[in-house]
Amino acid sequence: MLDKVDLTKSMKKEEYRALKDTLDARLSQLQRECRNAGIPIIILFEGWGAAGKGTLISHLIEPLDPRGFSVYTTQKEDENERMHPYLWRFWTKLPADGQIAIFDRSWYRRVQVDHFDAPLSPLRLSQSYQEINSFEELLIRGGTVIIKFFLHISKKEQKKRFEKLLSSEETAWRVTKEDLRHNKHYDEFLRLNDEMLAHTDTELAPWTILEATDKEYATAKMKTLLIQRLQEALKNRESIESASLLSLPTSGAEEYRPSVLAGVDLSKTLDRETYKEQLDALQKKLSRLHSELYRRRVPVVLAFEGWDAGGKGGAIKRLTQALDPRGYVVHPVSSPNDIEKAHHYLWRFWQYMPKDGHITIFDRSWYGRVMVERIEGFCTENEWKRAYKEMNEMEESLSHSGAIVLKFFMHIDKDEQEKRFHERESNPIKRWKITDEDWRNRAKWDQYEVAIDEMLLRTSTSYAPWIVIEGNCKYYARIKVLETVVDAIEKRLSH
């Protein structure tokens, strides 16, 4: 998930100051209402060292009535805690009805920083994820509201912050050897964080990533989303008077939605000559690798999504040109037929999952669930929200069974799409490729962008990453797809 986060987000100091009073007044009011409704609330902060968890917690508690909350800092287990079951120290700190418990690091410590410093066995790690998910589910079903924030900063930003702390004698003690080691091995730690987020991003207790480069932005987003979640919690309690809720202004949470596509640099290009050269070299390589895949019995799943006219077809063609036709299948996905509609939405894709040593290329995929089906209302909100986890789990189980899983999103901008649509219309050979539906979808570009951003964030995992392809230049796009596939196969075969 983290690789898709746009860390450049920021907010002007004045802008935050202008918002602050409203946000704080709402938080204060919501604390009172949740106390009256007897709702226990857990707010937890996880994230990178020096990402600003402490600062954010200070901002959070400022407007709150101190009799109604406790802040817990979760350190490494002390001797007494080590002598109890893992979750014991959190059980003893659970908030009573109407109270708020704020955790600066929490039960995630064990599968995050502690695991990075002293790795758990794969079995113990898997058990820990299960225990965490069971624990949260049990609390939530028992009426607790759990809100989980993950503060994300880049390797460079973290390094800068550590250096600043180290430069003054007063703050240097705050940076430990472990901190510096974490920064040095940032990429490895990122993979681990990503795995943790994917395993515990559940329907009942989803993660919210806070882009924490800019503190004003992070604080405003944290408070806004908190307000939204608490309002929802109150609405779900029938006991609460609906009148008091109506007095709350809308929260504006949509402003803080993730943006992934907006950060993609579509100006990347490749000239025709370089393209030809690289294409030739990569295809030769891929061809060799395909035999090796077959020999080593490694299955490969490649899923292509993207804007209409985004270049899926062209990219797939450049892949298959290099492949032995006995070892791959391209499966084009359109709307489900009647038999498919009478089954679970994932059923029709399972029919085409490759056997060991084979490649299946899906031209559009199960992700239609959270794009077209979401936008056109072909499934309910609960259904598409649940689908993120279902698809992550399906891809994880493919990965467990040995498959390489890669997902490409072919991205172009709106102007480029229009250009390509017109080209298609004026070219008799390509005219069949463009329909009225394409124009109708284009009119919903903004809605699609919201859905795609959320999809890319929530379903990009270490075992099945999304690769966003800068697609305005077809040469560049095709080479990047080929390169990514070749790299992933080489990496797997080198083990």
Place this chain on the structure above:
Amino acid sequence: MLDKVDLTKSMKKEEYRALKDTLDARLSQLQRECRNAGIPIIILFEGWGAAGKGTLISHLIEPLDPRGFSVYTTQKEDENERMHPYLWRFWTKLPADGQIAIFDRSWYRRVQVDHFDAPLSPLRLSQSYQEINSFEELLIRGGTVIIKFFLHISKKEQKKRFEKLLSSEETAWRVTKEDLRHNKHYDEFLRLNDEMLAHTDTELAPWTILEATDKEYATAKMKTLLIQRLQEALKNRESIESASLLSLPTSGAEEYRPSVLAGVDLSKTLDRETYKEQLDALQKKLSRLHSELYRRRVPVVLAFEGWDAGGKGGAIKRLTQALDPRGYVVHPVSSPNDIEKAHHYLWRFWQYMPKDGHITIFDRSWYGRVMVERIEGFCTENEWKRAYKEMNEMEESLSHSGAIVLKFFMHIDKDEQEKRFHERESNPIKRWKITDEDWRNRAKWDQYEVAIDEMLLRTSTSYAPWIVIEGNCKYYARIKVLETVVDAIEKRLSH
């Protein structure tokens, strides 16, 4: 779970014949209604070899319209299946809306018989349980009804059936070498089956154990519970006309509820002299083991439940007499106070979980949730139904953290209780022990028995077994408790 199943249940042939037509007519009607409602149904049969899965399936399909169901026998994976992800072969066999898929063995094969023959790694096993649970959850949330039967027979019964098959040339081929090995290592296989049932007995897809010694009984129970589940499924579909449901007679499923207590032999006794001798020897042993537990840092959780005047106090006293008071705590549990009521129902017990090397004895426990709270309506039906899994998971996490967890149910019969109540009332020293509430609870004996039977079945696990103590003779009861504790500690320390 399986150790608590009463395998002596049977039904007279005539009795079954009298029921058969009604059951079959209902099943046939329900198949039509489910088809009209477009509900996909999966019925799966797991269990011991020679337990009668095939016969039961024949009885099941007899009244069904053959155009509406398919039967799949799940063998060991063939080469093609082995080259696909684990769940692929089941995905491709999922029923369409309105159809029924019947599985003779299913996705559980991998974690049951295949795992017994060629053990998965602990990590792969844990992942497989997760994949199974995710798969079932995804299907159920997508509208599929999943009904899971486990056919249980004893080691002796299984051996008898194998021998009968072997005695005729026509059937001898049906018994494989593996079958005989499974029977030889029945106890080991039982533990594995038990673990599988505990991990996959979920709120959405609970297991039904079929006592399969007697085929008439097993068939009648299977059909009756199937009818009940299908009726519930139809009721949950708003689309279905409620009128058609009302025409269905009630199913009588309560007749087939598990009975555990009824099978307990309460005539067991011990004379005073043997008691004294054994008590002395066991207490000396326990005393030594307690030091060893402390030295080896093994925590112990002992939970006592039982009928009022069942002898909990006396048994606990005989334990603690042998223990160093610095190393144990007895925690008496009564109704929750206001602070406890303001927390999750498990919260108050977590406060007392022992640290490594210590013993906590709970005099009554979290199981109040599924006994008094269930019966008195202090929690909702969903809450107590969910609690089985929550308590199993809590105990599993205690066990993962290294604890020995034992749960005792002190069982006496109704006459014995009355006798003891009167004794208490007439003895000035013991009079405080008996209250009006005890008499009120006694009046609900039958309701309690239903709740206790279900509790013992659903929450007796390999990592936290229930031991039902035959309590009519106090001497016998106390020695059995002491013996069980001593054995469990010795077994652990011997590793």
